[in-house]
Amino acid sequence: MGKSPETSRTGQDARTDLPYDVVVVGAGPVGQNVAERARAGGLSVAVLERELVGGECSYWACVPSKALLRPVLAVADARKVDGAREAVSGKISTDGVFGRRDRYVTDWDDTGQADWVRGIGADLLRGDARLDGARRVVVRTADGGETVLTARHGVALCTGSDAVVPDLPGLAEARPWTNREATDSRTVPGRLVVVGGGGVGVEMATAWQGLGSRVTLLARRPLLPRMEPFVGEMVADGLKDGGVDVRIGVSVTALHRPDPDGPVDVVLDDGTRLEADEILFATGRSPRTTAVGLETVGLTPGSWLDVDETCAVRGVDGSWLYAVGDINQHALLTHQGKYQARIVGDAIAARAAGEPLDTAPWGAHATTADRHAVPQIFFTDPEAAAVGLSAEEATRAGHRVRAVDVDFATVPGALLHADGYRGRARLVVDLDRETLLGATFVGPGVSELLHSATIAVVGEVPVPRLRHAVSCFPTVSEIWLYLLKAYRG
Structure with a gap:
């Protein structure tokens, strides 16, 4: 193993050469999983991190966003059930919600996760890391010291992605939110404009409307455009029912905030203007590869990295450089990166x-x-969950398919979640092999249905065999029974 990984001599001339089997750049969930599996294989591992051990997911994305959403959704769920809605009175306690969020992000203290990294037998080094040619990584610490690491078998870049904010007139003075400000704010803006109809946009619109903001959601395209079309339609309806002003087919062209403590003036391409206390841009992600030394190994800084089936970077000889998680652009989802x-x-x-x-x-x-x-899930009201290919994607890929749709209102188990349950499910069946290519669910509580669909898709379980997987009564999982009945005709 390495020596004294978190201490170094100070000064520009301080350089320490440390050999490892594997060097992991980035200590979020993705980097931690690379390190754990490499250590399980008997290899020495160094893990490098410039911010908090645990990464974006733990402190500014998945964990805090769900911590904010759950109280909002719990109240919304209660209001859908006769007898329970009468017990829901008053407003959500924002202090309670923020306190809950702070507990789940451990008050942005990464001690526990740093201890976990050391606990698996990996060395943790803190500082800015960049490649310095083949199998070499230089780490510059806050005190100006440098440590040079050499990797005998692999360097894994697990640096994640950054929020993309469009270059608009007045952007700097507007001081827009990204996912970071949207998940670590300790105040509720009176009026919030959310720009973007993807996962971050719809979840944050749901959360902040529920916490008391008057939210306007702006999107150029239908919401959640990578899912089945009915998903975005139902999520948009849910947002509107919750009080969100949803506007589709519009873009922001300029921003004005002449008073740093005043409102933001938002100019739209249709000529209208909105006034908001804060504006959140949820308009995509860019790879965090600008400053990691890609040019020293013949790659373009700031680019998404093209990888093979093992996530080894194409164009780099020797299969020693790996790009894992967001930066290979396969699926910008924590669970897929892990x-x-x-x-x-x-x-x-x-x-x-x-x-x-x-x-x-x-x-x-x-x-x-x-x-x-x-698989992907968005914790809106209603929830949206999908795995595999949509019907359109499957058709474009050359499959002969049949899409089977069922309304959740036909399922007796829906009574456990809501009176007047509104939801929809779809299976995409490969007619030549009679296996599932994809599944989509929209409705309260459907996130817990997704793993069974994922197993069916990954396992290529024949549809006739799925008839023998008996769903418990009365649960929403009985949707499988109704979907299979609809497929048989």
Whole structure:
């Protein structure tokens, strides 16, 4: 293992050369999973982090956003049930919600996660890391010291992505929110404009409207455009029912905030203007690869990285450089990055041991799910969950398919979630193989249905066999029974 990883001599001339089997750049969930699997394979590992150990997901994305959303959704769920809605009175306690959020992000203290990294036997180094040619990484610490690490078997870049904010007139003076400000704010803006109809946009619109903001959601395209069309329509209806002003087909052209403590004037391309206390841009992500030394290995700084089925970067000889998680652009989702990371850690260990790799579809060292079975959930009201291909995607890919739709109102188990339950489900069936290519669910509580669909897609379970998977009565999982009945006709 390395020596004194979190201490170094100070000064510009301080350089320490440390050899490791694997160097992991980025200590978020993705980097942690690479490190854990590489350590399980008997390799020495250094993990490098410039911010908080735990990364974006733990402190400014998945964890705090869900912590903010759950109280909002819990109250909304109660209001959908006769007898319970009468017990819901008063407003949500924002102090209670923010306190809950702060507990789940451990008050932005990464001590526990840093201890976990050390606990698996990896060394943790803090500072800005960048490649310095093949198998070399330089870490510059806050005191100006430098440590040079060499990797015998692999360098895994797990640096994640940054929010994209469009270059608009008045942007600097407007001081817009990104996902970071939207999840760590300790005050509720009276009026919030959310720009973007993807996952961050719809979830943050849901959360802040529920916490007391008057939210306007602006999107150029229908909401959640990568899912089945009915998903965005139902989520838009849910947002409107909750009081959000949803405007589709509009863009922001300029911003004005002449008084730093005053409101933001938002100018739209249709000529209208909005006044808001804060504006959140949820308009996409860019790879965090600008300052990691890609140019030293013949790659373009700031680019998404093209990888093979083991996440080894194409265009770099020797299969030593890996790009894992957001920066390979396969699926910008924490759980999908962790899936890649486990495969990468195992692949590095196998290559180090001289063992052959199993890169066949669904093999131990192939990220096959990135192309065929990516699950995603958005915790709006109603929830939206999907895995695999939509009907349009499957058709474009050349499959002969049939889409089967069922309304959740037909399912007796829906009574456990809401009176007048509104929801919809779809299966996309490959007619030639009679297996599932995709599944989509919209409605209260549907997130817990998704893993069964994921197993069916990944396992390529024949649709006739699924008839023998009996759903418990009365639960919403009975939707499977109704979907299969609809497929049989």
